[in-house]
Amino acid sequence: MSNSYAQPILRTTDLTDGLRVVARLLAIADLRNLEVDFEAWVSSADVLAELLELIPNAEWFTRGHLAGSPDDEADPTTHFPVRLRGWAMPPETVEPFLKAVGESPASVRWDFDAWPEAPEVGLGVGGTRGAFVTLCVNVRDLDLEQPAPDHTVFVHVKQIEAERAPWLAAQVGLSVIGDLEMAPY
Template sequence: MSNSYAQPILRTADLSEGLRIVQRLLGIADLRDLEVDFDARISSPHSLSGVLSLLPDADWWAEGHGDGASDMGVDPMAYLPIWLRRWAGTPETVVPFLKAVGDSPATVRWDFNAWPEAPEVGLGVGGTRGAFVTLCAHARDLDQEEPAADHTVFVHVKQVEAERAPWLAAQVGLRVIGDLVMAPH
């Protein structure tokens, strides 16, 4: 299985603007098999409580100290900061998740069937391995290693279809604002 490649198309201090752009992108996508993946790097007990009440079955693991993890049956509060992940969620969970994480770096990735045909750049329908949109909240990068006060929207494409990213940005009135990078799994 290959990774997708992602390119940023929006950086904004307004989280609702980022969510609007995501919705516009989803409006042109084939949303069959839509799933949403959630990741966060949480150091606040308040944020952790909120996220766990929303996603009680999320996986988590300690971030560098101790050896706590969700599969050990221990209290994650004792291991802050932690990484938390929940795969295959529903779109209705996105806004409550973003509210619960507060200022913690987090990503929400929409995973769907395909991007539309892009005849202007010579591309047919883009298949599942490159059909994602990610909103990075309070982070500049997909790995959440560069915390930020703003939010970034990335479009994902197959590496061999790199020209689809600027085309997608143009479909929502934007342009790419950074390099095409390999996305984490």
């Protein structure tokens, strides 16, 4: 399995604007097998409880245990901050997730089958390993390490199809605003 490469195309203080751009990108994608992955740094018992209700099988871990929770019996509230991950969630859980995380650093990644062909840059249909959109909330980076007062939308592509990222941005009236970087997962 190879990682995708991501490039930011929008930074905004208005979460609704970020979600609108995501919706426009999804409108041109092949959404067969659409699922959503969530990730958040959580420091509040209330936020954690709400997220665990929404994502009952979430993985959680601390900074010192990046491979998973310290042990299956551990109480995550005794390990704050904890990083929480939910995989392969239905798209309708996005809004409840964003409401629950509040001001916490978080990301939502939409995973789908393919990007459309981009004949203007010589590319056919882009396959699954490079077909994602990520919205980072209250943070500037995909690793959730740079807290920010704004939100960033990233498009993901295969590294050998790097020219697809600016093409995708142009399809929604934007341009890339940062470098192409390997996505963490």
